[in-house]
Amino acid sequence: xxxxxxxxxxxxxxxxxxxxxxxxxxxxxxxxxxxxxxxxxxxxxxxxxxxxxxxxxxxxxxxxxxxxxxxxxxxxxxxxxxxxxxxxxxxxxxxxxxxxxxxxxxxxxxxxxxxxxxxxxxxxxxxxxxxxxxxxxxxxxxxxxxxxxxxxxxxxxxxxxxxxxxxxxxxxxxxxxxxxxxxxxxxxxxxxxxxxxxxxxxxxxxxxxxxxxxxxxxxxxxxxxxxxxxxxxxxxxxxxxxxxxxxxxxxxxxxxxxxxxxxxxxxxxxxxxxxxxxxxxxxxxxxxxxxxx
Amino acid sequence: xxxxxxxxxxxxxxxxxxxxxxxxxxxxxxxxxxxxxxxxxxxxxxxxxxxxxxxxxxxxxxxxxxxxxxxxxxxxxxxxxxxxxxxxxxxxxxxxxxxxxxxxxxxxxxxxxxxxxxxxxxxxxxxxxxxxxxxxxxxxxxxxxxxxxxxxxxxxxxxxxxxxxxxxxxxxxxxxxxxxxxxxxxxxxxxxxxxxxxxxxxxxxxxxxxxxxxxxxxxxxxxxxxxxxxxxxxxxxxxxxxxxxxxxxxxxxxxxxxxxxxxxxxxxxxxxxxxxxxxxxxxxxxxxxxxxxxxxxxxxxxxxxxxxxxxxx
Numbered sequence: 001x002x003x004x005x006x007x008x009x010x011x012x013x014x015x016x017x018x019x020x021x022x023x024x025x026x027x028x029x030x031x032x033x034x035x036x037x038x039x040x041x042x043x044x045x046x047x048x049x050x051x052x053x054x055x056x057x058x059x060x061x062x063x064x065x066x067x068x069x070x071x072x073x074x075x076x077x078x079x080x081x082x083x084x085x086x087x088x089x090x091x092x093x094x095x096x097x098x099x100x101x102x103x104x105x106x107x108x109x110x111x112x113x114x115x116x117x118x119x120x121x122x123x124x125x126x127x128x129x130x131x132x133x134x135x136x137x138x139x140x141x142x143x144x145x146x147x148x149x150x151x152x153x154x155x156x157x158x159x160x161x162x163x164x165x166x167x168x169x170x171x172x173x174x175x176x177x178x179x180x181x182x183x184x185x186x187x188x189x190x191x192x193x194x195x196x197x198x199x200x201x202x203x204x205x206x207x208x209x210x211x212x213x214x215x216x217x218x219x220x221x222x223x224x225x226x227x228x229x230x231x232x233x234x235x236x237x238x239x240x241x242x243x244x245x246x247x248x249x250x251x252x253x254x255x256x257x258x259x260x261x262x263x264x265x266x267x268x269x270x271x272x273x274x275x276x277x278x279x280x281x282x283x284x285x286x287x288x289x290x291x292x293x
Numbered sequence: 294x295x296x297x298x299x300x301x302x303x304x305x306x307x308x309x310x311x312x313x314x315x316x317x318x319x320x321x322x323x324x325x326x327x328x329x330x331x332x333x334x335x336x337x338x339x340x341x342x343x344x345x346x347x348x349x350x351x352x353x354x355x356x357x358x359x360x361x362x363x364x365x366x367x368x369x370x371x372x373x374x375x376x377x378x379x380x381x382x383x384x385x386x387x388x389x390x391x392x393x394x395x396x397x398x399x400x401x402x403x404x405x406x407x408x409x410x411x412x413x414x415x416x417x418x419x420x421x422x423x424x425x426x427x428x429x430x431x432x433x434x435x436x437x438x439x440x441x442x443x444x445x446x447x448x449x450x451x452x453x454x455x456x457x458x459x460x461x462x463x464x465x466x467x468x469x470x471x472x473x474x475x476x477x478x479x480x481x482x483x484x485x486x487x488x489x490x491x492x493x494x495x496x497x498x499x500x501x502x503x504x505x506x507x508x509x510x511x512x513x514x515x516x517x518x519x520x521x522x523x524x525x526x527x528x529x530x531x532x533x534x535x536x537x538x539x540x541x542x543x544x545x546x547x548x549x550x551x552x553x554x555x556x557x558x559x560x561x562x563x564x565x566x567x568x569x570x571x572x573x574x575x576x577x578x579x580x581x582x583x584x585x586x587x588x589x590x591x592x593x594x595x596x597x598x599x600x601x602x603x604x605x606x
Contacts, residue, residue, distance in 0.1 A: 102323065103326075103384075106322065106323040106324065106325050106326060106384075107320040107321065107322055107323060108320065108321055108323060109319065109320060109321070110319035110320065110321050111319075113321040134394050134395075134396060135394065135395045136365065136393050136394055136395070136402065136557070136561075137393055137394065137395055137397075137399065137400070137401065137402045137555070138393065138402055138553060138554060138555055138556060138557035138561075139557050140395055140557075141555065141556040141557050142556060142557030142558065143557075145556060145557070145558070164392065164403060164405065166398070166399075167392060167397045167398055167399050167403075168396060168397055168398040170387075170388060170391045170397075171396075172384060172387065172388075174396050175384075175387045176368065176387075178368075179368075179383055179387060182379070182383065183326060183383050183384075186379060186381070186383075187323055187324075190324075190379070190381070191323075191324045191381075192321065192322075192323060192324070226367075226368065226369055226370040226371075227367060227368045227377050230367070230370070230371060230376040230377040230378070230421075231377055231378065231379060233376070234376045234377070234378040234421040234428070235378060235379065
């Protein structure tokens, strides 16, 4: 008997890797590529969207941006081979722009609101190459000072105060990524959803880009997104979180040599690399299994 | 939340796998995320014990910069043994921090002036004290330079300043830049003395009040070859304020701070780490306590006495 459908939200700003994850995930569950990975019990009638993004993934090409204004609501019945239990899972795949709009314009669609209020978990996608850090002028001045060994000091203090009319107008869409993500989580555990407990699975996509730093995903998050890390670790009453590094493509597709190597792999699922604090696997269903547990 | 209808839903295709739907049907309002007005802040204060910190000082003494620098400091990691645990004014913090960011296109960090027309703006932080293992709501608000001037010059205009009476900590900023200038430093001392006296006479500060005096922009004093004189003068101001107000408020503290060094040569909110924990922990008034011991309360009912007797064997 399947358990009642659980809704897991895929949340992330543009180009965070949500659709690529979903494409690789669909391939794995449809083809049951490993013994312990989740697998699909019954193929859905309408697989057009999933097959489309999966084709792009198999070709080793970057996904087209999910068009703004569309909610691709993906639902599937998955079986865990370890327990043989089936569960219905719903993933609304929204464009990253829509999450940006939620933050900037403080509204979301009523349809999404209904899903959010029943969500069991949330996957928070972060792409290391597309993080808006919102550098402070003072930090840049300090960096210049260090690089020039103090020869260019003082930098900013020597500049007279400028006419504020000349400043580029403030755009909330250029706020730091971590601040936007915190507010998106706050909408779930605070107003308007007030969910009593929420599982948040942070997925650092394109993990191959930061793997060289030698930090486990949790430590990477702590170093790169300190505010989000503090928020997740201190709200233990309402948030249970876990951080995964996921390379759904397996490497940098922009590099022709790497792309060729990845496409040479007979089984595309073997391109996938998933990291958590304990090691590396190629099971992309791990984050969902953690959310389901 | 009342959904506001914008456009009716359409284009829902059947099927089990992926359903594409139009995304502009009805919209639901989310919390605005901007600085709170006092009536909105009252909701937070009603829900949990909340510390209210009010910053006062003349024009350009660095009040809003200080609020922004505290937020910016948390963006880099835990600060003063406190961790960021949430905020319902993230958009507001972002707005006031923007002119210190590279994206503003400015070459020198600046700050938009707080005006009286903006109304009372309160910034919220939900902080976790890792040493004491407690969470604390904090509301930060600043008086505009106009309000400060009005209070200093016209006693009758204190009416909009009830927030000071509610404040757990009143923080007075004295502009360090003025202390370096022999033509301005006496004014700096006089206006700080006058404002404290005025607030005291109006009953907004009193025996229960916790007052911090911060010498802001201390980098200008430290970086000045003749800064020794400014340091000495700051000590004179400190002694003077102690003599005048040390006995009439519960606690009067002094600190030197650098909220935001324009060249980044000092960490953000330098010196604030010495006062921020007290702003979180020390309430102006003691927390309400239950007047009755639970046992006394329970034993008023016959059935409860029976239960307690049973438990005690």
